[in-house]
Amino acid sequence: TITIKSLYRQTKEFVDKEITVAGWVRTIRDSKAFGFIEVNDGTFFKNLQVVFEEQNISNFKEITKIPVGTAIIVQGTLVETPNAKQPFELKASKIEIEGMSTSDYPLQKKRHTFEYLRTIAHLRPRTNTFSAVFRVRSLAAYAIHKFFQERGFVYVHTPIITGSDAEGAGQMFRVTTLDMDNLPKNKDGSINYSEDFFGKSTNLTVSGQLEGETYCMAFRNIYTFGPTFRAENSNTARHAAEFWMVEPEIAFADLKDDMELAEDMLKYIINYCMENAPEEMEFFNNFIDKTLFDRLNNIVNSEFGHITYTEAIELLKKADEKFEYPVEWGLDLQTEHERYITEKIFKKPVFVTDYPKDIKAFYMRLNDDNKTVAAMDLLVPGVGELIGGSQREERLDYLEKRMEELSLKKEDYWWYLDLRKYGGTKHAGFGLGFERAIMYITGMTNIRDVIPFPRTVNNADF
Numbered sequence: 001t002i003t004i005k006s007l008y009r010q011t012k013e014f015v016d017k018e019i020t021v022a023g024w025v026r027t028i029r030d031s032k033a034f035g036f037i038e039v040n041d042g043t044f045f046k047n048l049q050v051v052f053e054e055q056n057i058s059n060f061k062e063i064t065k066i067p068v069g070t071a072i073i074v075q076g077t078l079v080e081t082p083n084a085k086q087p088f089e090l091k092a093s094k095i096e097i098e099g100m101s102t103s104d105y106p107l108q109k110k111r112h113t114f115e116y117l118r119t120i121a122h123l124r125p126r127t128n129t130f131s132a133v134f135r136v137r138s139l140a141a142y143a144i145h146k147f148f149q150e151r152g153f154v155y156v157h158t159p160i161i162t163g164s165d166a167e168g169a170g171q172m173f174r175v176t177t178l179d180m181d182n183l184p185k186n187k188d189g190s191i192n193y194s195e196d197f198f199g200k201s202t203n204l205t206v207s208g209q210l211e212g213e214t215y216c217m218a219f220r221n222i223y224t225f226g227p228t229f230r231a232e233n234s235n236t237a238r239h240a241a242e243f244w245m246v247e248p249e250i251a252f253a254d255l256k257d258d259m260e261l262a263e264d265m266l267k268y269i270i271n272y273c274m275e276n277a278p279e280e281m282e283f284f285n286n287f288i289d290k291t292l293f294d295r296l297n298n299i300v301n302s303e304f305g306h307i308t309y310t311e312a313i314e315l316l317k318k319a320d321e322k323f324e325y326p327v328e329w330g331l332d333l334q335t336e337h338e339r340y341i342t343e344k345i346f347k348k349p350v351f352v353t354d355y356p357k358d359i360k361a362f363y364m365r366l367n368d369d370n371k372t373v374a375a376m377d378l379l380v381p382g383v384g385e386l387i388g389g390s391q392r393e394e395r396l397d398y399l400e401k402r403m404e405e406l407s408l409k410k411e412d413y414w415w416y417l418d419l420r421k422y423g424g425t426k427h428a429g430f431g432l433g434f435e436r437a438i439m440y441i442t443g444m445t446n447i448r449d450v451i452p453f454p455r456t457v458n459n460a461d462f
């Protein structure tokens with residue numbers, strides 16, 4: 001069989017030839033002696049129009065009755081149709097039914113809301129929007145690997161089940177083989193993990209960073225790219241309990257190098273998707289977000305903005321906008337503040353750097369002012385925080401002191417501290433929320449619509 005993608009890409013090779021195509025019926029209509037089927041075979045965003053005539057195929061009556069969703073195999077001749085909407089059509093000489101659908105198929109030809117399509121997550125990749133989203137998701141994942149591999153980064157598979165809390169924020173899903181209804185207890189009432197599979201308290205990883213840093217100190221430049229989990233009970237359009245994160249880590253590098261890497265990577269992914277999924281991107285620009293191409297071109301061709309947290313607070317205080325949450329040095333920026341900075345002030349992606357140490361993770365490098373850390377968040381219009389990263393604290397004494405302040409036990413991080421003891425160097429890294437990047441590239445506004453089977457609050461049907 002020939003793929004519909006090759007029909008579109010190498011049309012000349014197939015015109016006036018007898019070919020076979022296998023796919024699913026998207027729409028079907030017929031008049032007395034002939035009919036049209038829009039077939040999609042999954043290889044390409046666009047459909048192939050099949051024309052079938054009573055005089056040419058033996059099972060004409062049967063074919064006019066097949067429901068949408070049916071899988072068929074069509075043999076016929078490809079003919080160019082220069083005056084029609086589509087560039088060519090297939091004149092069928094034979095149509096075989098490979099797998100029947102039924103008349104209650106939920107994806108009849110009409111507009112469905114994204115909310116409804118979420119309830120049929122197993123069928124939604126058959127729609128235009130989701131076929132485009134998930135092909136772009138696949139390409140973007142490939143682009144990420146390509147970007148890092150071309151630069152000599154080593155891909156490290158960090159564990160999904162882990163005994164440490166990388167962010168020290170406690171938003172973890174427990175992993176245990178213990179009977180939750182009958183937990184074994186120590187004398188002091190604490191849970192006795194000696195009967196657990198791992199012999200200690202474990203959880204699903206919130207970030208591969210700490211393990212990634214260990215490989216950074218061996219390979220110099222590494223990246224992770226895998227699922228991460230957060231038990232945040234935040235029911236927003238930008239948070240999921242299970243999401244994928246890309247986390248590079250670079251040695252002999254500081255915060256500036258880190259931001260350069262992030263900017264190069266993001267531009268690379270966008271360019272790759274524009275070049276390799278032109279039909280899908282065109283569709284997003286026409287039907288999902290009419291400003292998409294302007295926005296993406298602006299990003300690819302501009303230099304990202306830079307502002308320190310302290311400067312950002314000053315600007316926000318002077319803003320002519322009424323914010324719901326207070327703006328005060330020392331408080332974290334809320335989504336409304338982030339959006340104001342990137343959408344109203346800069347109108348492009350912007351790195352906010354040097355946050356107060358108390359609102360950032362323990363591993364970030366303390367600045368000379370003793371108040372702020374060498375952190376960076378990349379904020380982008382529409383999405384808000386896309387990337388979070390920092391230069392890491394490489395000085396053992398500083399790191400130990402910070403961990404003490406935060407009551408983090410040294411024993412739990414002994415291997416992490418070893419990195420500072422044995423040839424620790426200046427190093428930095430960041431985490432890109434992969435789903436947020438996909439939202440940004442496609443213009444989709446809900447994280448549930450860029451994950452095949454989203455895991456959010458009260459959502460684990462599939």
Ligand code: 4AD
Nearest residue numbers: 207209239240243247386387388389429430431433
């Ligand atoms: O800012 P975060 O929490 O940073 C880290 O985890 C660091 N260890 C990364 C590093 O330096 N290696 O998360 C990084 C990014 C965020 O900027 C955001 O894009 C995404 O991960 N993210 C989420 N995406 C979807 N749903 C959630 N619940 C997310 N939490 C974070």
Ligand code: MG
Nearest residue numbers: 377385387388
């Ligand atoms: Mg963050």
